[in-house]
Structures are given as structure tokens and as C-alpha cells.
Amino acid sequence: MNLLADCRLYGFVDTAYLHGRAADEVARALCAGGCDLIQLRAKGATLDLVRQMAAAILAVTDRAGVGLVINDHPIIAAEAGAPLCHLGQEDFFDAGHRHVGELTAGGRLQIGLSTHAPTQAGRAVEAGAAYVAIGPVFPTGTKPTARPVSLEYVRWAAREVTIPWFAIGGITLENVDDVLAAGARRICVVSAILNAPDIVEACQAFRNRLSSAPLR
Secondary structure, eight states: OOOGGGOOEEEEEEGGGOTTOOHHHHHHHHHHHTOSEEEEEOTTOOHHHHHHHHHHHHHHHHHHTOEEEEESOHHHHHHHTOSEEEEOHHHHTTTTOOOGGGSSTTTTOEEEEEESSHHHHHHHHHTTOSEEEEOOOSOOTTSTTSOOOHHHHHHHHHHHOOSOEEEOSSOOTTTHHHHHHTTOOOEEOSHHHHTSSOHHHHHHHHHHHHTTSOOO
């Protein structure tokens, strides 16, 4: 997989948006469309099902040279051989963890952390996160109760965050230019890709927008 610093488009295999499609089928489309990272997000799924989907998706992402991120389950990520795991604030700091080294399976696993405010981002960087997610920037159906952090947090991250970071939350083709103008160079997109008529074309459309804002 590419170095995190070189990753631009972060897609998702979210079980809430599969619409009857197989997880590995969606992963293949995301890879074909140009995603650099793909997260398996399976809220409410049994651990056995998460393991099965992780194995099926990893077979796809490994062939494509795309990084697989497992949401919520560092043990499953390590067992499957996925390079990354993503955790929310409640799953990491609120669970008593202070440094990602506690969960990295001897250094083989990288941990990304969600953040919703500058103090959380600073703490995540100090904890050794491989990357941080900045959001939700806009209202999003994936987390309907979460309060949007607005573009101001994106602007802050562009000035202050020194590790790779991804803007996330409600990003669409209609507002992505505003997110890029605020300083984001890496984005996470869930429903605007998974609900699109053609996943490959949707990914390519986002990559075209990203090309207008090159990495610094």
C-alpha cells in the first residue's frame, strides 16, 4: 500500500450501505475507482462476520495495493493481517488507552483515531496515531447524532496537524471544493460513493476534484 502521507481518497465498505451487495464486490469497485484506503465498517455485525468480511476484502485490497482499515476491532485487524485499525474517541481514550502502542500487535498494526476538536486531535497525535480523522465536517447519516465541526476545524487542522489527516463527514461532490479550499488534501467519503449509481465513477469524480488540490 501507499504511504499514508500519499493517500488521498479513503473509501468505505460500510454494511449499512451495502444494499444487498457483497462486501468484497464493493471493495473491488472502490479499488477500481482509485481509493487509496478502504475501511470495513460493520456496526452491529458479529465478530465472526467481521472476520469473514475482513478476510474477503483483504484478498481484494492486497491485490490492488490498497490499505485495509478495520473499524473498531484491533484484534481482528491484527489476526487478519490488515495494516490499519480505526478507533473512535470512546473506543480509545474513553476505554483507558493512552498510546497506540498498547494495541499495535508488536508494531505490525497502525491505528487511526477519530477527532472532533483541536484538543482531541492534539491528544491523538501525542498518543502516536498514524493518522487522524477530522470531522464530521457536515451533517452525516452515518453518525446522525454527531454535531458537525464545520470547516473551521478543517482550517485549524490544515495549520496545525503534522501527521496525515482526513476530513470526514457528509462530504459530497457538491461541497468537496469547499473542504479542499479550507485546506484538506485527504478525504473520507461514505454515502456519496456507496449510494452512487456507479461506485467506480463516483470514486473517480472525487479523485478528479482532489487533483485540483495537490499535496504540499
